[in-house]
Amino acid sequence: MENLTKIVKPIILILSLLLCCYQPGMAGIIKVTASQPSFSIQQALNEAQPSDTVLIGPGQYKVADLQVNKPVSIIGEGLPVLDGQHTYQILSIHADNVKVSGLKLQHTGISSLRDIAAIKIYQGKEIVISDNIIEGAFFGIYLSKASRCLIENNQIIGQQQTDQRSGNGIHAWKSDQIRIIQNRISHHRDGIYFEFVTHSLIYKNLSQNNLRYGLHFMFSNNDLYIDNVFGQNNAGVSVMFSKYVTMIKNTFRDNWGDGCYGLFLKEITHCKIYGNKITGNTTGIAVEGANRMSIELNSFSENGWALKVDASCLMSRVNSNNFTRNSFDIVTNSSAVAGNFDHNYWDKYEGYDLNKDRTGDIAYHPVSLFSMIVANNPTTMVLFRSLMATLLDKIEKIIPEFTPVSLVDNHPLMQALPI
Amino acid sequence: MKKIIKYIIADILRSKIIIGYAVLLLMISLTVFNLQPSSGKGLLSLISIVLIIVPLISIIFSTIYIYNSREFIELMVSQPIKRKTIWLSFYMGISAAMSLAFVIGVGLPVMIYSCNAIGILLIIVGVLQTLTFISIAMLAAVYSKDKARGIGIGVLIWLYFSLIFDGFVLFLLFQFQDYQIDKLALILTGLNPIDISRILLLLKMDASALMGYTGAVFRASMGGQAGILTGIVDLLAWIGIPLWLSLRKFGKKDL
Amino acid sequence: MISIQQLTKTFGKLTALDQISTELPDSTCLALIGPNGSGKTTLAKSILGIVHPDKGQIIYKGKNIIGDFAFKSSIGYMPQIGRYPENMTIGQILDMIKDIRGEKHLDEDLSDAFSLNKLLHKTMRSLSGGTTQKVSAALAFLFDPEVLMLDEPTAGLDPVAQGILKEKILLEKSKGKLIVITSHILSELDDLVSAVLYMQEGKLLFNKTIEQLREQTGQVRLSSAIAQIMQSNPIS
Numbered sequence: 001m002e003n004l005t006k007i008v009k010p011i012i013l014i015l016s017l018l019l020c021c022y023q024p025g026m027a028g029i030i031k032v033t034a035s036q037p038s039f040s041i042q043q044a045l046n047e048a049q050p051s052d053t054v055l056i057g058p059g060q061y062k063v064a065d066l067q068v069n070k071p072v073s074i075i076g077e078g079l080p081v082l083d084g085q086h087t088y089q090i091l092s093i094h095a096d097n098v099k100v101s102g103l104k105l106q107h108t109g110i111s112s113l114r115d116i117a118a119i120k121i122y123q124g125k126e127i128v129i130s131d132n133i134i135e136g137a138f139f140g141i142y143l144s145k146a147s148r149c150l151i152e153n154n155q156i157i158g159q160q161q162t163d164q165r166s167g168n169g170i171h172a173w174k175s176d177q178i179r180i181i182q183n184r185i186s187h188h189r190d191g192i193y194f195e196f197v198t199h200s201l202i203y204k205n206l207s208q209n210n211l212r213y214g215l216h217f218m219f220s221n222n223d224l225y226i227d228n229v230f231g232q233n234n235a236g237v238s239v240m241f242s243k244y245v246t247m248i249k250n251t252f253r254d255n256w257g258d259g260c261y262g263l264f265l266k267e268i269t270h271c272k273i274y275g276n277k278i279t280g281n282t283t284g285i286a287v288e289g290a291n292r293m294s295i296e297l298n299s300f301s302e303n304g305w306a307l308k309v310d311a312s313c314l315m316s317r318v319n320s321n322n323f324t325r326n327s328f329d330i331v332t333n334s335s336a337v338a339g340n341f342d343h344n345y346w347d348k349y350e351g352y353d354l355n356k357d358r359t360g361d362i363a364y365h366p367v368s369l370f371s372m373i374v375a376n377n378p379t380t381m382v383l384f385r386s387l388m389a390t391l392l393d394k395i396e397k398i399i400p401e402f403t404p405v406s407l408v409d410n411h412p413l414m415q416a417l418p419i
Numbered sequence: 420m421k422k423i424i425k426y427i428i429a430d431i432l433r434s435k436i437i438i439g440y441a442v443l444l445l446m447i448s449l450t451v452f453n454l455q456p457s458s459g460k461g462l463l464s465l466i467s468i469v470l471i472i473v474p475l476i477s478i479i480f481s482t483i484y485i486y487n488s489r490e491f492i493e494l495m496v497s498q499p500i501k502r503k504t505i506w507l508s509f510y511m512g513i514s515a516a517m518s519l520a521f522v523i524g525v526g527l528p529v530m531i532y533s534c535n536a537i538g539i540l541l542i543i544v545g546v547l548q549t550l551t552f553i554s555i556a557m558l559a560a561v562y563s564k565d566k567a568r569g570i571g572i573g574v575l576i577w578l579y580f581s582l583i584f585d586g587f588v589l590f591l592l593f594q595f596q597d598y599q600i601d602k603l604a605l606i607l608t609g610l611n612p613i614d615i616s617r618i619l620l621l622l623k624m625d626a627s628a629l630m631g632y633t634g635a636v637f638r639a640s641m642g643g644q645a646g647i648l649t650g651i652v653d654l655l656a657w658i659g660i661p662l663w664l665s666l667r668k669f670g671k672k673d674l
Numbered sequence: 675m676i677s678i679q680q681l682t683k684t685f686g687k688l689t690a691l692d693q694i695s696t697e698l699p700d701s702t703c704l705a706l707i708g709p710n711g712s713g714k715t716t717l718a719k720s721i722l723g724i725v726h727p728d729k730g731q732i733i734y735k736g737k738n739i740i741g742d743f744a745f746k747s748s749i750g751y752m753p754q755i756g757r758y759p760e761n762m763t764i765g766q767i768l769d770m771i772k773d774i775r776g777e778k779h780l781d782e783d784l785s786d787a788f789s790l791n792k793l794l795h796k797t798m799r800s801l802s803g804g805t806t807q808k809v810s811a812a813l814a815f816l817f818d819p820e821v822l823m824l825d826e827p828t829a830g831l832d833p834v835a836q837g838i839l840k841e842k843i844l845l846e847k848s849k850g851k852l853i854v855i856t857s858h859i860l861s862e863l864d865d866l867v868s869a870v871l872y873m874q875e876g877k878l879l880f881n882k883t884i885e886q887l888r889e890q891t892g893q894v895r896l897s898s899a900i901a902q903i904m905q906s907n908p909i910s
Contacts, residue, residue, distance in 0.1 A: 325460060347460075373589075380592050382604045385463075385621060386614065387471060388585035422773035426759075426766055433761035433797075490757035494813075497722040497823075498774050499747035673685075673725040 027051040027073075034059025034080070041066055041082070048072045056080045056103065064088040070095050076102030079133070084108040084118070090137075091119045097126045104133040110165055117142035117167070121149065129154065139167035140188065147176040151183060158187035158210070166211055168193040172200070180205060190216040191233065198222050205229075213238045214255075217245060225250060236261040236281060239268055246272045253279045261286045262303065265293070273298060275419065283308050284326070287316075296320050299419040305331050305371070309339070319343050322416045327384070328371040332404060339406075341366065345413040359411040367403045369396035420504050420511075423495075427512025428519075431484065437520050440476050444524020447472075452532040462533050462541065466620050469525060469545050470613055475577050477552035478559075481513045482573040485557060486566040493674050506557070506669045510662060514553050518546045537623045540647070544616045547654040551612045552577070554658045558665040561672060580613045588614075612657040619650040675699050676721065676821065676852065681730035683716055690716040691727065692876040700820075703843060703853045705863045707900070708873035717873065718823055718856050722751055734821075747775060750819035754826040754856075756810035758798040764809055765794035768816070777817045785812040787838045803830045811839055815846070822846065822853045828862050840866055860897040867896065872903075 030044045030052060041061060044054045050070045058078030065088045068074070074091070080103060084090045087109040091100060098121075105118040117139035121127055123146065130152040134140045140156035143149060156169040169185035171193045172178055178200040184207075185191040191207030194200070195218040202225035207214035214230030217223065217239040229251045230237050236255035239245055245268065252262030262281035265271065269291040276298045278284040284303035285295065288310050294317040300306035306326040307318065311334030318339060323329045324347045343359070344366075351360035370389040374381050383389050396403055431437050447468055455461040485492075488509070495505045525545055529538040556573055563569040588607050592600055608614040676698040683691040690713045698704055708714045719725040721732055723739075723746060731738045739745040758767055768785070785791065788808040798806065807830045814822060824843075828836045843853055843866055857863055870887060872879040880903070884896070893899040 377592055377596050379600050379604045380589060382592075382608055382614070382618065383585050383589060384617075385467060386585045386617060387581045388589065390467070391582070422770060426762060426770045429766065430759040430761045487757070488759060490753060490755055491759060493724050494751065494753055494756075494758075495774075496724050497746060497749065497751040498771065499743055499745075500774050501743050671726060674719070 027053055029053045029055055031055045031057065032061075033057040034061060045069075045072065045074075051097075056082075063090055066091050068093045068095055068098055071097035073099040073101070074103070075099070076104070076132075079104050081106060084116075084137075086110070089116045089118075089120060093119065093121045093124055093127060096124050098124065099128040099130075100132060101128070101130045102132065104135070105137065106135040108137040108139075110138045115139055115142060115167060115171070117171070120144070121146045125149065128152070133157075137167070138165075139171050140169040140185070141171070142167075143170075143172040143175050143178060145174045146172070146178065149175070149177075150179045150181070152179070152181045154183045156183060156185045156188065158189075160187045168216075169207070169210070172197045175200070179203070186210060190214075191230070192216070194218065194220040194223065196220060201225070203227060206231075208232050210234065214252075216240075217242045220245070224248070229253075230262075231255070235259065236263060238264040238266070239271065240264075240266040242268050242271070244270045247274070247276060248272075249275045251277045251279070252281060252284070253277070255281045257282060264288075265290055268293065272296075277301075277419075278303060278306070287313055289313065290316055292316065294319070297417065297419055298322075299324070300329070301325050304328065308332070308375075310334065314338055316340075320413075320417060321345070322419055323347060323366070324416065328368065328374075330366040330407065331371040331375050332367055332407060333372075333375050334404065341407060341409045342411045343413060344409050345416045346409065347416075349412045351412065353414045358414050360414060364409045364412040365397070365400065365403060365405075365407065366409060367407050368393045369403055372402060420508050423500075423505065423508035424512045424515065427509060428516045431513060431516035432519070436480060437516060440480070440517075441520035441524045444472070444521065445528065448525050448528035452528055462529070462537060463624060465525065465529070466541060466617070466624070469541065469548070470617055471581060473521060473545055473548045474552045474580065474613060475574075477517055477549045478556040478573045478577050479570060480517065481553045481556040482560050482569050483566075484513060485509065485560040486569055489674070496674060502670050503666060506666055510553065510557055514550050517549050517553060521545050521549050537620070540623055541620060543651070544619055544654070547651070547658065548612065548616055551654060551657045551661075554662040554665070558661040558668075561665045561668045580611050584611045585614070609653050612654055615650050615653050615657075619647060622646065675734075677731075677733040678717075679731045679733065681717070681720060681727050681732065683713075683720065683725060683727045689876045691720070691730075694730070694873075694878050696871065696878055696881045698852055698854065698871075699869075700852050701847060701850045702869050703847045703855065703867045704869045704871055705860075705867040705896075706854055706856045706871050706873070707858070707860065707863075708879075711875075712873040713876040714856055714871075714873045715825075718825065718854065721821075721854070722746070722749065722823055747777070747817070748819055749821045749823060750814035750817060752810045752814035752822070752824045752827055754829065756806045758806070758809070760799040761797055763795050763797050764790060764801075767798065767809065768794070768813070771813055771816070775817050779818055781815055781818040782812075784808075784815050784838070784842055787842075788812060788835065804832055804835065807831050808835060815842060820851055822851060823856075824853065825856045826858070827855060828857075828859070836862075860900060861895075864896045870896070870900070872900070 028049060030048050032039060032041050032044045034057060041056060041063060045066060045068055048054055053073040053075055056076050058080050060081045060083060062085055063082045068091060082090050082103055082105050084107050086107045090105045090108055100119060108118050109116045118134045118137035119129055120142040122144060125147045127146060127149040129141055132154045134154060134156045136159045141151055151170060158166055166189040168190040169188035169192060170180055174196045176198050178197060180192060180202045182204045186209045189211050191210045191214045192202060193216045197220040200223045205228045208231040210233045213235050214233035215237040219241050221243040224246045226248045231253045233255055237252060255262055260282040262278045263285045265287045267289040271293045273295045274297055278298060278300045280302045282304045284300045284306040286308040289312040291314050296319050299322045301324045303326045305328045306323050307330045309332050316339040318341045320343050322345045329346060329348060346364055346366055349360055349364045351362045353360055355361060369392050448465060451464045452461040496502060526542045529542060555576055559572045559576060560569050563572055592604060608618055679695050681691050681694040706714045706718060716725055720727045727740060732740055734745060790812055811827060827839055847853055867884060869883045871881040887899045888894060891899040891902040893902055
């Protein structure tokens with residue numbers, strides 16, 4: 001996993017450097033200032049030639065759906081404020097090679113019919129959106145049919161409204177090769193939303209306090225997300241109906257409450273989950289339908305349920321993870337779960353290691369009978385840690401009758417892994 | 420009354436059983452805190468132990484003490500002092516001595532290794548458990564003349580509250596699975612002092628697990644300050660009602 | 675003087691006291707005797723307030739004392755089996771009861787005669803049965819009560835201690851006190867008692883002075899006198 005990071009990091013660096021340094025030669029500069037309202041930003045955009053830079057001076061600008069139809073750079077000086085007056089979209093991009101940087105975009109309109117965004121890309125490529133602040137937008141940055149775009153170092157704060165009156169922080173639809181790097185997103189519906197997005201990277205973002213998911217994947221394949229922090233979102237992170245999604249070194253924490261997950265996986269295949277920290281969630285990772293998934297080198301701690309897998313998980317691997325201080329480590333609704341659960345560290349393991357090979361000499365069954373009872377009838381949780389529950393678990397350990405025999409760690413580690 | 424309480428406390432504190440009880444608790448606490456890497460997990464193990472041992476020892480020790488004091492209680496009754504005063508003095512004397520043993524055995528190590536809100540709540544709940552089961556023991560003792568039977572009843576009561584009752588709850592929760600049973604579960608737990616203590620403590624510890632699954636009723640009713648207060652009031656009722664019943668019976672009893 | 679009127683007590687089907695009416699005059703050492711289960715213990719415990727009678731009254735100084743705990747400051751009780759909290763010392767027991775009674779005037783004749791002062795630090799657990807009885811006796815007389823209820827007082831005491839206790843009983847009787855002794859051993863009561871209350875199956879058979887008994891039977895010894903009455907008045 002360390003190796004993977006080593007490979008990925010330079011690639012990202014080179015790619016972002018290339019794009020940042022990309023300045024079309026012989027470009028003109030058009031200035032817009034707040035003190036000269038007769039010359040508006042839209043006029044500047046109209047007059048600009050391809051490759052020109054529109055430089056916006058500090059101050060307040062009331063704008064209504066600025067149209068960008070040619071490859072220009074829109075650069076803010078001293079953080080100018082572009083205000084959508086709670087009615088309009090702010091920037092609509094219909095061209096390639098557009099750069100938007102250094103702006104504060106606020107107060108877009110809110111609509112139940114249209115997806116109004118602070119910045120919306122309608123089919124474009126090589127677009128860079130960096131170092132902006134977006135506040136109180138319906139959607140923050142909206143990409144549709146975009147490719148090879150970079151969204152970097154933006155701060156996107158939603159309006160803390162209800163689900164219906166709140167859009168996503170960064171929303172991508174039918175896009176390819178998008179890079180979303182070092183953004184901070186909060187108080188939106190979903191922090192980052194991917195639908196039909198492929199070959200994309202999400203790196204070092206902080207997505208928290210969102211109304212639904214910190215990150216939400218739908219039908220998006222061959223994507224990679226690394227080193228992000230998802231915390232205190234209402235429902236955690238959700239990856240659904242996707243293939244070849246790789247999740248590395250992320251932190252999923254403090255997603256508490258009814259139906260809350262650190263990470264929720266549904267109908268996914270060939271996904272890899274490596275080196276993540278999953279801490280303090282009601283359910284750490286919940287999996288409903290997964291094929292050839294591997295969960296390795298993660299640390300699960302202080303979750304109610306660390307890992308919840310249902311019967312439709314096939315050929316999955318859960319190896320070399322740490323399970324510490326979770327109320328329940330693994331729960332399943334079925335007594336027939338297929339997969340490999342070897343070489344994990346379980347703090348509830350009570351076995352011994354006489355041959356000193358650092359793995360316990362007796363196998364460990366991480367599913368307790370009581371956790372299965374609770375999975376069937378949640379209210380029985382009132383008996384959690386009662387003598388009754390403890391006895392049931394002990395008896396089941398001696399004579400396994402209900403818990404899945406196949407869900408077993410044959411080589412439980414004696415010491416936690418340094419993750 | 421103070422005079423009698425003082426002498427009863429002095430008597431019990433010199434009893435080998437009570438010293439053994441304090442030492443046992445102390446050893447368990449120290450072992451648990453030293454073996455577990457985090458004090459949080461130590462506290463968790465301690466909770467399970469406290470919820471089993473404290474009620475058991477409280478109920479058995481006080482039943483035996485009351486039966487052994489039978490002749491002495493007769494002598495006291497022949498003295499110019501109200502029966503109520505005698506009975507309350509015995510209750511308070513036993514309670515004070517056993518609570519002290521608990522505070523030394525569990526309270527001290529908790530204060531040293533895990534002095535936080537949960538630790539303090541554990542000490543409070545442990546003392547309330549002690550008081551509850553002494554109260555229940557005195558009710559059992561006042562209704563049964565025979566010592567062996569009295570102790571047997573004490574053990575049965577303990578078994579009922581620690582195991583049988585929960586089995587019954589489990590059965591009911593599955594019987595009425597198709598209905599909204601959160602409230603039923605909540606009421607049922609209130610009917611068992613061990614359950615209510617456990618849930619009070621767990622809501623402070625494994626809150627995520629409980630909150631996530633048993634839903635809004637539990638969180639609304641038992642989470643937060645009001646919940647702790649409700650739980651403590653419930654435990655106080657468990658102390659007060661058996662004690663009051665035993666007091667009434669003792670007032671009319673032929674010794 | 676204690677006056678008992680229509681005193682009745684039942685335990686389930688068993689009638690322990692069946693409408694007992696009699697008088698226990700002052701300056702009397704009364705032997706309360708009868709076979710096992712005759713109700714004599716129930717009668718004594720009723721006076722002590724340890725048992726609640728179903729019906730009837732116990733009048734002392736013009737007041738019904740059933741359910742009246744204040745009356746007990748006029749009474750001293752020596753139980754048959756003295757069992758005290760094991761880890762208390764003799765000193766603590768004495769102090770505790772003194773604390774409860776709160777009386778200034780103490781009669782320490784018996785505790786002096788039994789040399790209990792030397793044993794004050796001993797725990798009750800370490801005492802022999804006889805010494806425990808001495809503590810019980812000393813406690814009963816300690817507050818100079820007007821009525822003394824003694825249950826098998828001489829049982830378990832060595833002959834010397836028995837002598838001391840008997841002397842004390844006679845002395846208190848001469849002061850005008852009422853002393854009620856429950857006992858099986860009639861021979862021991864010969865030189866002590868001045869009246870006999872005989873009970874059988876919850877009924878009062880007779881309550882007579884020793885003179886009346888001797889006159890009636892011509893027997894000098896108490897045991898012989900009782901035996902003769904039993905033969906002439908057989909109760910089936």
